[in-house]
Amino acid sequence: MSVYKAISAVAKDMAEKGISKDRENRQQGFQFRGIDQVYNALAPALVRHGLLILPRIIERTVTERQTQRGGVLFYVVVKAEFDFVGVEDGSVHTVTTYGEAMDSGDKATNKAMSIAYKYAAFQTFCIPTEETAVDADSEVHHPSPLSPDQILADFTTQATECADLECLKQLYKPAWNGLANSPEHQKKCVEVFQVRGKELNKAA
Template sequence: MSETVKVTENPKIYAAIAGVIADCGVVGKDKVNKQQGFKYRSVDDVFNALHPALAKNKVVIIPTVIERRCEEVGKTKNGTSILKVICKVKYDICAEDGSHVTSIIYGEGMDMGDKATNKAMAIAYKYLCFQVFCIPTEEMSDPDAESLEGELAGAQKKEEKKVSAKAEDKKSQPEPSAEPKENDKITPVMLTTIQKEQTRTGVTDKQILSMHDVKAKKIEDMTVLEYKKVMNKFQKTSDLKREAGLNE
């Protein structure tokens, strides 16, 4: 939003702004955000690029905060409030003859201390300068290059891919084994359990296979039903007692 105010019959402000545009160069992204790793242009970069051009063309920028809104948007792990501030700032861009143009810019900033307002004003000033003085920024994004529908469709496709990937992952995982039936062979876990009990009691394979309830020729060929009967005997068997009654 901008408003032009005519002060003299031949205001110098327009020629002065054109002079600033001609004298100001590109402002590159030389700073790096340490937390998130992206590059950005600081307000100091804009000041440094504009200062010589403003001074040469005798242009002064005067800010006035028209409106300020502040809200708490969250807390840190330590309980410190995170504040979000939105400032509506009016900028009078003045020439040496008193003529000026006025531009109103919104700035938004967040901080865990008392700098949220400063950040909001710095952002407002930075983008005022970019737009009023047409400062080249190498790769400033163009809204026409983006499509909200496309972004939503892209987000939906990403979500669908995630769901599909989860489904495929679930398919690739083996189904949990069902409870073995009594006539099935014992599982590796059951075999290990028997071996542990043999170590505890000293009972041999021969003693186990000689039980009248065991028909298997080898321990690993025992059925689940035979396993249960053998384990029942083990429960009654003391440690390292070979005469445990397993030959009954």
């Protein structure tokens, strides 16, 4: 299938040319490759070898967190699928990655999508890199630990958005573990899990 020939050809170009690491995270003093550099390096190779990358965001969660200075950060996680399509015969290979990012304004989702794309490209084309910095990239946030009330509230909100029991179970374990120092909150977490579980069982 042409999609694998095209991926291999693009990977060959990336191995020969690479992507320079000339962006600097000033807060922590390391170099990184930005998403725009990935786009600029990949675009000519994708066109030359007849390969399309079509993104699709299939999940998104948002959590508000507090910074050490009392500000608000929006923490976004996206699950993304990328269809790699060989234009010669329409053959498709799908890659799934996650992107996480924080922002104090309205850019957390954009950053998370860029992260998902960047690492899908790094891993698919084996782009040479010495270190992989997150693409929020020129800034690092330091959120304070979530309080038991926040953990329980986040779990309750996300549980109502689950469409099946598997989703609910994946959310429940880290929430329950995060409440280890508060038996009272753990009890409420169990109650939310049980109530929502019954609702999902009934709906199924």
